[in-house]
Amino acid sequence: MPFDTHPHTSVRTGTVAVYSPWDEERWVSEPAKNPRRSAFQRDRARVLHSSGLRRLGAKTQVVSPGTDDFVRTRLTHSLEVAQVGRELARYLGCDPDIVDTACLSHDLGHPPFGHHGETILDALCKDIGGFEGNAQTLRLVTRIEPKVIADDGRPAGLNLSRASLDALTKYPWPRSEASAGRRDSGVRKFGVYDDDRAVFDFYREGVDNGQKCIEAQVMDLADDISYSVHDVEDAIVAGHLDLADFAADDRRAELFEITRQWYLPETTDAEMDKALGRLQAAAYWPKETFDGSRRAQAGLKHMTSQLIGRFVGSAESATREEFGWEPLARYSASLVVPESTTVEIAVLKGMATLTVMVAEDRLRLHDIQAAVINELADWYWQSPDKLDPMFRADHAEAADDPARLRVIVDQIASLTDHSAWALYHHLNAGAEDRL
Incomplete structure (x- = not known):
């Protein structure tokens, strides 16, 4: 297939990633518009202007909106994910607008009350194919969001390009193919409802079942990094989490158990203990209890910045070592995340889970x-x-x-x-x- 006319340059290599007209194709054909904007820039703009993205400003991330002026919402989380993902995409040679679109979109389908709201709706839908936030995201951008109507009257949602739809699909399989191994936090994960298979089959044409493009993998890692780092920051500032608590053996044991239950079922206490030790040994890891002072807040911000750089740099280096320095796009490569990085991210996520998500007052709510x-x-x-x-x-x-x-x-x-x-x-x- 011929290449498109909108190449993007990797900031690290100076080389160009190319995407074809096949990647730019939309489910409902649209007339050509401003030639100075790529199809993927248009995709990003459509998500930014969507009502679904605006609503994320009042949806729970971990700590409920309105409980504190500082805490993150689904919207601020999505903006941070987009920043992390866009930078990693540029380093690897992916189109940054595709990854930006995927990152901004990744939580659009999540209901009120965070992951617990998702669980409630899944139970309500047990006889009609279940509910899953990522499948709902696909439904929203391809059907619910009002932007494009096909000639036959069917809604096409934002009518994003094939490449952008593929990039925002975190779990590229239906519920019927979500095996026991395809779970997160004990919940079966999938990316498409049965009655949305037509558009799914359109943009997944020719792709092996379960395979994710590198742009989707970058989005997924950016989400994990932001979730792990920023939710720990929110939990500390809200007074739920004191990093010094994990010096005690019993508290570490609780942390490792919840991390294993929710995120890494095959990981041993010893592996998690080493990961926590590496984090605690970092010069930027706070050594004193957070007191809310300007100095403490600056120290916490420094930690989050350094952790993001640590995790992004680790994945970039490992991916380049495996696939070289050519621009990486679509199915030309896979993102490589070292096991040590995966465990460090999971341990941080476990901290927020242990101190906020499964706390007694949260469970009563x-x-x-x-x-x-x-x-x-x-x-x-x-x-x-x-x-x-x-x-x-x-x-x-x-x-x-x-x-x-x-x-x-x-x-x-x-x-x-x-x-x-x-x-x-x-x-x-x-x-x-x-x-």
């Missing part, structure tokens, strides 16, 4: 959040006229009850934490106030 989502689902089922106009139209066109339930779940997944709580409180304000 989970019961309340489940009640919120389930009551909203019952209400929308009984009163579909209360759905937002777009979803109301989808509900009216749905062929059967499973399809109607999927529309209701689409509506709930689009809510922010605040709007879900507000609607729930309105419904429970008293019988006389019910809509």
Whole structure:
């Protein structure tokens, strides 16, 4: 296939990565537009201007929005992931706009209340193919987000290019092919619902099942790096986490066990202990308890910056050692992440999980959040006229009850934490106030 006219230069090598018209192709054909912008720059702009991205500003990352002015939301997390991913893409010769688009998009499908909201909706959808945030992301960018309508009337969402859709697919398989090994935090992970297979098959044409392009791998690593580093920072600032606690053997044992349960089931205590030791030995690792002072905050920021550089540099070096210094794009190579880096990232993620996500007060909140989502689902089922106009139209066109339930779940997944709580409180304000 002929090469496109929008090459991108690796900042490290000065060489050019090339993408073909096949990579630029969209599910619904569109007329050519401004020749000064590549297809991938247009993709990035569409995500930046989407309503789904704006809603992430009021969705939980780890600590709920509104509990503190400092904590990250899904939006700020996505912006940070995009920065990390874009830089690594430039170092490797990938198109930075493709990776940027994938990073900005990667959490669009996550519902209110973070990963717990995902678990609640998955249970609600157990008979219709389940719920998964990444599959919902694909559904949002290819169907729900209002941007492009095909000539036959079907919605095409943002109608992103083939390469961008492939790059944002973290789990390139349907639920039926999500084996026991394809789990994260004990949850079966997949990237496409059965009724979205048409677009999935379009952009995955010719690709082996389960294989991820290097741009998707860069997005995935950038997410892991940002999650591990920034969620630890949030947990420290919010007072949930004191790094000095892990000097005690019993606390280290708890950390290693939760890390194994959630992230690295095959990793031994000894391997995690070495990883933690390497992190603690770093000159930038805080040696004193965080007290909120300007000096302490600056030290914490220095740690996050150094850790990001450590992990990105490790992956870049290992990938270049394996594949040389040619620009790497699509399926020409795979990202190589050293095992030592993988374990260090997982241990950091374990810290945030142990001190925030499975803390007793958080678990009590989970019961309340489940009640919120389930009551909203019952209400929308009984009163579909209360759905937002777009979803109301989808509900009216749905062929059967499973399809109607999927529309209701689409509506709930689009809510922010605040709007879900507000609607729930309105419904429970008293019988006389019910809509």
